[in-house]
Amino acid sequence: MNPIPPAIWLHAATPALSGQAARLGQRLARAGIALRESDKAGPVCRMVLMDEANPAQLAALAAQGEDDCVFALLCCAKAPSPAASWTVLAAGAADVLWWPDADADPAPLLARVQRRLAVAQLAGSDAVRQTLVGRSAIWRALIEDVVEVAAFSASSVLITGETGTGKDLIAQAIHQLSGCGGELTVLDCTTLSPELAGSELFGHERGAYTGAVGARDGAFAQADQGVLFLDEIGELPLPLQAQLLRVVQEHKYKRVGGNSWQPSRFRLICATNRELETEVAQGRFRADLLYRIAGWRCRTPPLRERRDDILPLAAHFLAAHAAPHPGCELDPAVRDYLLTRDYPGNVRELRQTVARLWHRHCGCGPITLGAVPPEERAPASMAAPWPDAAFAGAIRHALDQGMSLARITQASADTAIRIVLEQEGGSNQRAAQRLGVTDRALQIRRKARPADGPPL
């Protein structure tokens, strides 16, 4: 990796803090770190000096934008309370540091900046962007997390998510980014039969059972010095789960029919589309195994939570088909069709949809609506019209009550926000994605509610 160029942008949340910001700038310069003169070019770490978590200073923090990493430096004599730190974090800070003295040693700050910029550089590299396609905020946040855990830790990783959301791709990326030099060994737990599972996992000695004419390595031996990916771990029968406990924790195992412990230095990645907590509660998955495999967890979002990625993904899949005909495009009506249809099979379904369009398309020029197979045309065209009679009735009722247009507009937006937040389990990020606004815009809107209004 290339050395990370200094890329720090300092901002004082209030004019009273500009002196402190200048002193910190000088301190950073003495440590060999030049500040960015412009905050526009390339990834940058923003540092916002604040002295209070009040709405004006939180807004100054939020205004730094959402594409870069923002550190909040709380320049106050007394350490901020945990509640204040959480509030600042919720306003969009990547971290909150107490910074009582502008002349303090900037080493802790610089370590964080170096890490964030290294992560941003890797996440923005061609290798990552061309494999893990997506530009939505929720996808970019996931990729940054994946890069950080893959390249800067040796933790086991549990990837959960619906079918076709990219769990397999993420596992491959973690292997590549981990730089371990060893192989990626993939074992699909749905294919393990109870009779042969021991041998598949641990290998066997010669003569261990009828038919074992020679000794054989299993997955844990093959994954030594590399990465072991246990796909569909939620399908593993309980007796096999028990057999994994020791090897996952102590990194040593016995071959079937063998007596000696064999070491294996592997990094473990597991994936499942099951909710493992529910499986544990229902007695189908061992809690002790769950805690061992979930050193770090990530969730690949379904395509409906990242609709901004539909067209970039479609272009990516089309480019793979249309390589001999570069520049092949989708007609606007086809783009609209792709944007409005449902994808229960997620990205895999989108990929197959694009393949079908490509196969039905002929000649030069853009792919047009005729390429949509007849049996797939209904969903977009049959979408219920909106606004409908029920909506008009609700508006009529509000007008009858003497509500102003401003009040009706605000109530409609607040209702939409409340419903989406409820559906998304309170996740601001996912709600913002569905509403088509930025995370920060939604946070600010939620905070700006009058004290006497219902909470959002």
Ligand SMILES: Nc1ncnc2c1ncn2[C@@H]1O[C@H](COP(=O)(O)OP(=O)(O)OP(=O)(O)O)[C@@H](O)[C@H]1O
């Ligand atoms: N972000 C992405 N960029 C490019 N291709 C993607 C992306 N996400 C998924 N895909 C493609 O979608 C298909 C399904 O992805 P993948 O096999 O990784 O999903 P999965 O979550 O492991 O599915 P399952 O649970 O069914 O095994 C693959 O062809 C993969 O290349």
